[in-house]
Amino acid sequence: MELPPYATLGQRIxxxxxxxxxxxxxxxxxxxxxxxxxxxxxxENFFTFTPGMLALDADAxxxxxxxxxxxxxxxxxxxxxxxxxxxVATLLAVSLGTxxxxxxxxxxxxxxxxxxxxxISPMIVxxxxxxxGMYFFYSDIRLQGTYLGVVLAHAALGIxxxxxxxxATLVGFDHSLTRASASLGADPVTTFFKVQMPxxxxxxxxxxxxxxxxxxxxxxxxxxxxxxxxxTLPWQxxxxxxxxxxxxxxxxxxxxxxxxxxxxxxxxVLRRRSEKLRGMSPG
Amino acid sequence: MSKDGPVLAxxxxxxxxxxxxxxxAEKMRALALIAPLLIFILITFIAPIGSMLFRSVENEIxxxxxxxxxxxxxxxxxxxxxxxxxxIFAAMAYDLVIAAERKLHTRLGTRLNYEYTGISSIFRKxxxxxxxxxxxxxxxxxxLNPAWKSPGTWVSLMTAPDERARPGAAAELxxxxxxxxxxxxxxxxxxxxxxxxxxPWAPVxxxxxxxxxxxxxxxxxxxxxxxAALLSEAKAALPDFPVTTFREEFLTADEGWADPQVWATIxxxxxxxxxxxxxxxxxxxxxxxxxxxQPEDERIYIMLFKRTLIxxxxxxxxxxxxxxxxxxxxxxxxxxTSNLLLILVLLPFWTSxxxxxxxxxxxxxxxxxxxxxxxxxxLISDAxxxxxxxNQTGTIIAMTHILLPFMILPLYSVMKTIPPTYVRAxxxxxxxxxxxxxxxxxxxxxxxxxxGCILVFILAIGYYITPELVGGTKGVFISNRIAYHISSxxxxxxAAALGSILLAAVLILYWVYDRLVGIDNVSLG
Numbered sequence: 001m002e003l004p005p006y007a008t009l010g011q012r013i014x015x016x017x018x019x020x021x022x023x024x025x026x027x028x029x030x031x032x033x034x035x036x037x038x039x040x041x042x043x044e045n046f047f048t049f050t051p052g053m054l055a056l057d058a059d060a061x062x063x064x065x066x067x068x069x070x071x072x073x074x075x076x077x078x079x080x081x082x083x084x085x086x087x088v089a090t091l092l093a094v095s096l097g098t099x100x101x102x103x104x105x106x107x108x109x110x111x112x113x114x115x116x117x118x119x120i121s122p123m124i125v126x127x128x129x130x131x132x133g134m135y136f137f138y139s140d141i142r143l144q145g146t147y148l149g150v151v152l153a154h155a156a157l158g159i160x161x162x163x164x165x166x167x168a169t170l171v172g173f174d175h176s177l178t179r180a181s182a183s184l185g186a187d188p189v190t191t192f193f194k195v196q197m198p199x200x201x202x203x204x205x206x207x208x209x210x211x212x213x214x215x216x217x218x219x220x221x222x223x224x225x226x227x228x229x230x231x232t233l234p235w236q237x238x239x240x241x242x243x244x245x246x247x248x249x250x251x252x253x254x255x256x257x258x259x260x261x262x263x264x265x266x267x268x269v270l271r272r273r274s275e276k277l278r279g280m281s282p283g
Numbered sequence: 284m285s286k287d288g289p290v291l292a293x294x295x296x297x298x299x300x301x302x303x304x305x306x307x308a309e310k311m312r313a314l315a316l317i318a319p320l321l322i323f324i325l326i327t328f329i330a331p332i333g334s335m336l337f338r339s340v341e342n343e344i345x346x347x348x349x350x351x352x353x354x355x356x357x358x359x360x361x362x363x364x365x366x367x368x369x370x371i372f373a374a375m376a377y378d379l380v381i382a383a384e385r386k387l388h389t390r391l392g393t394r395l396n397y398e399y400t401g402i403s404s405i406f407r408k409x410x411x412x413x414x415x416x417x418x419x420x421x422x423x424x425x426x427l428n429p430a431w432k433s434p435g436t437w438v439s440l441m442t443a444p445d446e447r448a449r450p451g452a453a454a455e456l457x458x459x460x461x462x463x464x465x466x467x468x469x470x471x472x473x474x475x476x477x478x479x480x481x482x483p484w485a486p487v488x489x490x491x492x493x494x495x496x497x498x499x500x501x502x503x504x505x506x507x508x509x510x511a512a513l514l515s516e517a518k519a520a521l522p523d524f525p526v527t528t529f530r531e532e533f534l535t536a537d538e539g540w541a542d543p544q545v546w547a548t549i550x551x552x553x554x555x556x557x558x559x560x561x562x563x564x565x566x567x568x569x570x571x572x573x574x575x576x577q578p579e580d581e582r583i584y585i586m587l588f589k590r591t592l593i594x595x596x597x598x599x600x601x602x603x604x605x606x607x608x609x610x611x612x613x614x615x616x617x618x619x620t621s622n623l624l625l626i627l628v629l630l631p632f633w634t635s636x637x638x639x640x641x642x643x644x645x646x647x648x649x650x651x652x653x654x655x656x657x658x659x660x661x662l663i664s665d666a667x668x669x670x671x672x673x674n675q676t677g678t679i680i681a682m683t684h685i686l687l688p689f690m691i692l693p694l695y696s697v698m699k700t701i702p703p704t705y706v707r708a709x710x711x712x713x714x715x716x717x718x719x720x721x722x723x724x725x726x727x728x729x730x731x732x733x734x735g736c737i738l739v740f741i742l743a744i745g746y747y748i749t750p751e752l753v754g755g756t757k758g759v760f761i762s763n764r765i766a767y768h769i770s771s772x773x774x775x776x777x778a779a780a781l782g783s784i785l786l787a788a789v790l791i792l793y794w795v796y797d798r799l800v801g802i803d804n805v806s807l808g
Contacts, residue, residue, distance in 0.1 A: 022612045025605050032642040047645040096320040103316025126745020128762040129782045133331030156327040217635040237637045241752050253638040260633040
C-alpha cells in the first residue's frame with residue numbers, strides 16, 4: 001500500500017482517494033457506536049447534541065441517565081434477570097459443548113457431518129424461526145414463560161459457538177501428548193484435566209464468552225419463550241425503543257459497549273495465548 | 284504360523300478382529316462424549332423446529348372439536364349449493380353444545396374465520412344459545428312426565444348400574460342420546476360435579492326425541508332395561524309433540540348457517556392436516572371449489588417475501604460495496620496495522636445488536652444528529668429534514684451497518700491468501716493498475732464475495748429486531764409478520780407456515796454456502 005516515489009498525479013489521487021474512502025467506511029462502522037457515549041451524558045432528555053454540549057459546557061453534561069439506570073427498579077430487575085440467565089445458560093452450553101467437541105475431534109466419528117450440522121443448526125436457523133418453534137414446543141411442555149425454558153433456549157443458541165471455538169483449538173491439538181501422558185501412567189481423566197484441558201482452555205473460555213454474549217444480547221427468543229418475570233436487559237431496551245424511548249437506553253447502551261470492548265479484548269488475548277500454546281505463532 | 288492363515292494379535296485373536304473391535308470401542312467413546320449434547324439439542328432445539336413444521340399443516344382443532352359434524356359432512360355434496368340436511372344440523376348441535384360448555388367454540392370459530400370471514404361471529408352467537416336448542420322437546424317431555432326433570436332418571440337410563448362411566452343398556456336403542464349423554468357425563472366429571480345432580484342440556488332431550496322417532500315400536504317393546512315404561516310413554520306421546528328442527532334453531536341463532544359456503548368451509552377443513560396455511564402464505568386460499576387467489580386487498584405475503592428478498596439483496600449489495608475496499612485495505616497493509624484496524628471491524632461485530640439499533644434510531648431521527656448536522660451545514664433547510672427512519676431507508680442503513688462485519692471478515696480471510704506476486708506479474712507484463720486488479724486480483728477474491736454475500740443474505744432475510752424498530756410499516760420483513768401472527772393475531776398455523784418457507788430458503792442457501800466454504804470454516808473473528 002506504499003505509494004512509489006514515481007507515482008503519477010492520477011495514481012496519487014487514486015491512492016489518497018482510496019484511503020479517504022476507507023476512512024469514511026471505518027467512520028460509518030465506528031461512529032454510530034461511539035456517538036451514543038457522549039449523548040448518554042446529556043443533561044437534557046434529548047437524543048441529540050444540545051448547544052451546551054457542543055460548547056463543552058459542564059452543566060450540559062450529567063450522569064442522570066446512569067443514575068436512573070441504577071435506581072429504576074425496572075432496569076435493575078432486568079439486569080438481575082440477565083445476570084441470572086446468561087451465566088447458567090453459558091455453563092450448560094460450555095460443559096456439554098466442550099465434551100461434544102472433544103468427541104467430535106476423535107479420528108473416527110460415525111455420521112460426523114450430520115451430527116455437526118445438527119449441533120451448528122441453532123446458529124443457522126433465523127432467530128425468529130427458533131423463537132417461533134420454541135414458543136410452540138415449550139408451550140406444549142409447559143416450559144414457556146419459565147426461567148428454565150429461557151435458560152435451555154439460550155444454552156441451545158450458545159452451543160454452536162462453543163463447538164466452533166473448541167473444535168478450532170482441538171484441530172491444532174497434538175494427540176501424541178495424550179499418548180505420552182498415557183504411557184507415563186496417567187489415566188484418561190487425569191490426562192484430560194492435566195494435559196488436554198490446559199491446552200484447550202483458551203478455546204473453551206472464548207467459547208464461553210461467545211455463549212455468554214449470545215445469551216446476554218439475545219432478545220428475540222426471550223421475547224417469545226420468556227414471560228414478564230424473565231424480562232432481560234435487551235428485552236427492556238427493545239420495549240423501551242419501541243414504545244417510550246428514554247435516554248436511559250443510551251446509558252445502558254454505553255455500558256454494554258464498554259462490556260463488549262472488555263470481552264473483545266479478552267477473546268483477542270485468549271486467541272493469541274492459544275496460538276502461542278499450540279506453537280502456531282511465534283507469539 | 285501358516286502362510287495363508289489370518290494374522291493373529293498377541294492374544295491369539297485374528298488381528299483384523301481386534302482392530303475392528305478397537306475401532307468400534309473408539310467410535311462408541313466418541314459417540315458417548317457427543318451424546319449428551321446431541322440429546323440436549325434435539326430436545327431444546329430440533330424438536331421445537333419440528334413442532335413448528337408440524338403446526339404449519341396441523342388442523343386437528345376442527346375434527347377434534349366437531350367430531351360428529353365433520354364425520355356427518357363427509358357424505359354431503361357441497362356442489363349442490365344448498366345447506367345440509369337435518370342430521371348434519373343435529374350432529375353440529377351436539378358438537379357445538381359440548382364445545383360451548385368447554386369454551387372451545389370461539390377458538391374454533393377463530394380458526395375457521397381465517398378461511399372464511401364471518402364464521403367466527405356465527406360460532407360465537409350460536410355458542411351462546413346452543414344449550415337451549417331443543418328446549419321445546421325438553422318442555423314437552425318434562426310436561427309429559429316430571430320424571431324427565433330428574434337427573435337420576437337420566438343416570439339410570441344412560442349409564443351402566445355398576446359402572447357409571449360406561450353407557451347403559453339403552454345405548455343401542457338410543458344411539459345419539461347415549462353418545463351425547465356420555466360427552467355430557469365426561470364434562471360433568473371433569474368439572475368435579477356429581478352426575479346425579481346435573482340435568483342434561485336441552486339438546487339431549489332433542490336427541491332422545493330424534494332417537495325415539497327412529498326406533499320401531501316393536502324394538503322398543505322388546506327393551507326391558509331401566510326406564511322402559513318411561514320410554515314407551517314418550518314414544519306413544521310423540522305425535523302430540525311440537526315439531527321443531529335443529530335447522531330452525533340454528534337459523535334463529537344466526538342466519539349464517541343457511542349459507543352453504545359456511546358448511547363447505549367446515550367440510551373443506553375437516554381433515555387432521557391441511558395445506559391451507561401454506562396456501563395462505565402465498566396469497567392463495569383453499570375454497571370448497573379448489574385453490575383460489577386471495578381477495579385483492581388480502582394479498583400481502585408474496586409482496587412481503589418479495590420485499591424481504593429485494594431489501595436483503597440491497598443490503599447485501601451495499602455490504603459488498605462498503606466491505607470490499609476495507610477488506611482490500613486490511614489484506615494489503617502490514618500485519619501490525621491491519622490487526623489494529625481489524626479491531627474497528629470487530630468492535631461493531633461484538634457490540635450488542637440493540638445498542639447498534641438504538642444508536643441508529645437516535646441518529647436517523649428527524650430531530651437526530653444526522654439531520655442536525657445537515658441543517659447546520661446548510662445542506663438542507665430546517666423544514667426539509669430528511670425522513671430516514673420508520674421506512675425502508677432506515678432498515679437498509681441500519682442493517683448494512685450491522686451486517687457489514689459479516690461481509691468484511693470472510694472477504695478478508697480470502698484476500699489474505701491471494702499472493703501479491705500475481706498482480707505484480709500482471710503489471711510487469713504491461714497491465715495497467717485497473718486491468719491488473721480487474722483481470723487478476725478480483726477473480727481470485729470472488730470466493731470471498733460469494734461467501735460474504737450468502738452469509739449476509741441469510742442473516743438479512745431472517746432479521747426481526749432491526750426492521751421492527753427502525754422499519755416502520757414499509758420497511759418490515761416477513762419475520763415481523765411471523766412475530767405478529769404469533770403474538771397478536773394468534774394465527775399460529777400461518778406463522779408456522781411462513782416460518783417453514785423462510786426456513787427452507789435459509790437451509791437451501793446454507794447448503795450452497797456449505798458447498799462453497801464449508802460450515803465448519805465459519806470464522807468468529
